[in-house]
Amino acid sequence: MGSSTPLPSGERISRWRWLWILPRLAFVLFVGGVALLLWTSDRTDKEERRATLISDILWLEQNLRFHLTRNEELLGRIDRPHTANAAAFESFARTVIGFESGLRQLIWLDPDGTVLLAHPITMDPSLVGDAEEAIPSRQSFHLARSLGKPVYSKPYPYFTNDWQFEVHVPVSREGRIVGVTVGVYRIRDLLSDSVPWWLAERYRISVIGDSGKVLGSRSKVESAVTEEGYQVGFDPPGWGLALHAVPYHAPRPLASVVLSASLVILALIVLWSLWILRRHVLRRQAVEEQLRQEHAFRKAMEDSLDTGMRARNMEGEIIYVNPAFCRMVGFSAAELIGRRPPMPYWADDHLDETRNIHDRILAGEGPDEGFELKLKRGNGEVIDVLIHEAPLIDAHGQQSGWMGSMVDITERKLAEERARQQQERLQSTARLVAMGEMASSIAHEMNQPLAAISSYCTGAANLLRNQAPATDVVPALDKAVDQAQRAGKVIRRIYSLARHSENRFERVHLGAHIDAALSLMEVDIRQKGIRVTLDLAPQTVVDGDPVLIEQALFNLLRNAVESMRDTVPDQRQILIALSCTAGYVVLTVADRGCGIDAKVADKLFDPLFTTKAEGMGMGLAICRSVVENHRGRLSFEANAGGGTVFRILLPMAPE
């Protein structure tokens, strides 16, 4: 497990930041694009309107010029009958003015500039003429008369709000100026007459004097103007007059408004969703970070454990191992995960046993208290482990496999084994010492009478050599006999010590005692990997001392086990057979050990004779003593195919 190493948090955050740049950038681009689009469309709109404005005002200017020119022509066509009397002039004037000409007044002047006729009649002579310097009539008149062409006067104010200007049209007949027709234009009226309604709807049209003053305009009072207008020269009448048009504020088209509004709303929605998303992601990141930390903590915990952990699924396949487990078995996690039995770390010598335990665990019959097992490390080393298995319960409360903890107890086992061997050596040494002590004491006890006998006899011999009388020698010989008898008593006492158990005979079931002796040797047998085969006939009962019989069996078994020290492990086996023949129970213990050398065969049962480095040489001697004490026989022979067979014959107990 643990194949993905978590990123360091700094790197992670920077990656996230980079991820966040994209939507933000996209959003900014979107808003910018929309803004640009709106701005462009607005500009196009404005330019379009301006172009319209320009063409409109040019059209208007042309229209006005045409108007004024036509009026000039009309005024120049005044004839004698028209000026004959006031009534005729009036009808002529009405015709001209009524033609939507923008004219307010017609005045007929004689070549001297005297007002002859006027319509409407003006009472104020200052209206025409030069009563006030402000009115440039006289100047225009002279100019017109001298040029013989229509001349326009400078605009001048009329009352307070209005401005007027005049056109002086000289009238000639037969090459002689006969008079001058003066047309008075009031600027406001001119505009209202000659600006069409549709134009007035769209623009505020005004006439501006050379000083920038508005001389008259046609406008809707309620509408405010927003943009700058456009102006063209107004000539005729000239004099620096200009036509100025300002478009009224036009309502934006509904589609554009809807479009803009929807774009803004869309942008807001995007912004809002982005924010929601970001908040969600941040919360998720926080949870992820928490999980990652928890995972890291758990992993650190698992990694720092000394106990090996291993999880298997219900099929026995390894799904998880921790580093301690890998260290113990010497395989990497990658080599182990996904493996099915037999596992690479199962010891070859214990394959059957291991598989048996494995199957029992999968069947749910594994030992609760844990079990010990031998495993093989990757380098072939064999280790002892203590394993506890427990069901692996998943998040849904279902068992999904088995979790095992493993502790390496090789050292402990070794220490135990060393302690056991130490103990054994100690006991054997103690037995040796006790034996030596006993032997020494027996030797002393035997030495005393023997030494005395020897001394008496030597003394007697000395005397006899010196021809001493028999009476001197006899007492010494009598004493020597006494000492010989004393020695005999010592021997009898020792002998009776060995026989002291005869009165404890009882019914002995040999089978049970074979088991007991085996259990005493169990540790050695298991450790050396010896297979023990039993072939026991039932109902094998003898009369005897159970303790001594068990001791004899134990000695034979121990010899068998120790004789196979140098036998290759898979050859190590002991066959114990128990049968009955002709009133005797026959027990054979056959090993595959080193066998018995013919040179030592006849000394084999002698006390204190041993072939083992630490042996006392009592084992077989005791065996024979015990067997003979039970009126039986102990013998041995070479085992066909290597090793030795020891055979004990004991009389069967009477029914």
Add this chain to the structure above:
Amino acid sequence: MSATTTHIVDDDPAVRDALQWLLRSRGVASQTWVSASEFLSFAAGDLCGCVLLDVRMPGMSGIELFDRLRSLHCRLPVIFLTGHGDVPMAVQALKDGAFDFIEKPYDDNALVDKVLAAIAHDLKRSARDDSILSVRQKLEQLTQREQEIMQLILAGKLNKVIADELGIAMRTVEVHRSRIFEKMQVRSAVELSQVLGLLGGRPEG
């Protein structure tokens, strides 16, 4: 003092009796002791003969008895009788000055030979002890002044030199000298030094 006795110390009456019988068969006088402590109460410096000592005895062991005898200045030669396994102990005793040890079972006449050898050894020692004793007794008869002058004579000084050193008349030195020779029963300074040599250079012993 002239009679030598072999002391048999063994807890076993049969062995004691048999050994006594054996020794008697070769004409060696012996005395038996049941235990080490019994012999110890009897033992003294002027005994002559030897001791046959069993190593293994109840109560005080043979080795222990041997040590005690040494501390009592009893110079009797000791022959240990050892059983199986006691040999290293006996060898140690030999190093500490025991005469010999013999391992059971033993050749009895060889044992008697060893006893005789020990007795002979002890007789020699005893004789030397006697002469030393007599020299000591003679030395004790000398006055302080005579002893002083004797040391100077042994150093090989002439009468004149001795007189000068002690500030006495040469005549007086001559008188002392003749008295010293008389008391020590010697005729010359050379003989005097030979007699004193028995003490092994330890005249004050």
